[in-house]
Amino acid sequence: MQTFILGILEEGFAYAILALGVYITYKILDFPDLSVDGTFPLGGALTAILITAGVNPLLALLLSFMIGAVAGIVTGIIHVKFKVRDLLSGIIVMTGLYSINLRVAGSANVPIFMKDSIFENRFTERLIPDRFNPYLVVTILFLIVVIMKVLLDLYLGTKSGYLLRAVGDNETVVTSLAKDKGVMKIIGLSIANAFVAVSGSIFAQKNGYFDISIGTGAIVTGVASVIIGINTFQRFSKVKATTAVIIGSVLYKACVAVAINLGLKAQDQKLITSVLFLIILITSNEKKRRAKNHAQAD
């Protein structure tokens, strides 16, 4: 039971950073960004190749962040400068990244479990007592998630962050403020995909491998986490949206884990992922409709 819960927390935290990235595009920018399915494995591929080459795992995280940001800028430029629809811009980048990821990694599957990672390295081996080992991964993940969340919160509280929120909320206001709304969208996509690539890097380091298929359905996981988190906590105005999204990610992974535990096989995972997502969408629509009916009755 303990390993079961720890497993859920580990998965939930690893994907929470992806969910924070998707929160930026899906919720703040109102931009359904499918490039996420390509930038998640992009972070993983880069990390696999860097770690194989003996690069510091933390540096691999940082470089993943940067390459994700670049990929996001590409999506943004396709959408803003060439006026391609949001959904299609993401699909173009996602599809292109599939080949790029293969090129970066060199093959469709790269094992790195024998190498150092942010979870297993000289420091953790020397400093952390053995009896604490089962909690090591989850603790490190928790720390990274908190750091990323605080950074995002801080950014959203800056002038630039205000403008980013305004772009998703009402583009006209941004134009009225004599600011280029396109540039803000590109910045938002860039930050979002940087987060997603970090998530991919963490996934590769945690599981000890990169595989080209890890990105499939990343956007579904991300949007599902965002919707669960926001819907669960919208009644509590004290809970920040970013916190809600992180908890949403854990809850979502818990649902998937329970479904697999009930007898479904590991190969059913993507099916479970999408069916669960559908259920979440339907129930959140139902909720909205009921709220609307109430409003009309009043």
Place this chain on the structure above:
Amino acid sequence: MLRLIDINKYYNPGTVNEMCLFKGFNLTIKEGEFVSVVGSNGSGKTSMLNIICGSIPVDQGRIEINGQDITHMAEYKRMMKIGRVYQNPALGTCPNMTILENMSLADNKGKVFNLSRGTDKKRIDYYKDLLRKLGLGLEDKLYVKVGSLSGGQRQALALVMATMTPIEFLILDEHTAALDPKTAELIMVLTDAIVREKKITTIMVTHNLRYAVEYGNRLLMMHQGGIVLDKSGEDKKKLRVDDILDIFNEISVECGN
């Protein structure tokens, strides 16, 4: 000074639905003028505002502000000197952000949006003073999301936000049309007070003939992409609602209505 010179504007060019709205349209608006613009639907009032702001391109002609050619300047760059309030109260504010956050955004117009704190705490009292002048109690709702305010409250806030930083032109696009008569009256009084206080050159499109007559120092009536009436100064003061209505009726008869 704002000048529209020889403007041509076609809608749906090259199709069977091609429609010429402006052909050789000219207009000069001098500094300090408060121009009210009336006219029937489709007369080109809103198109004119969109052309000034750069929301739609022109097919020919030149737009100048103080002698500077801005015909090909991007809309967002023009907004540096222009404040605009729309007919739809939802367009001027961000619904999911608080009043304070909206005010902070507006306060930073013309400056860089960098990584410093979004809301300057030292400015809060100033924002409250601005909101208090509206008399709507918004100064006590700084932390309320704008989406939960009424249309009138949102429009008042939009007006304050549009005129908070120094601008040269205020564009009012039927900004009282979506409000109930009492709120519309209030917004109109507020508008007049702000325009007088800040001495902003203003162009106001309205369907309310009384507002057009009562406010401003110049009145334009537009019809089918042309200006059929242009009164300013003493002539404008003598103008009555009935005079405008008469001209309206004449035009309608010509059109066969």
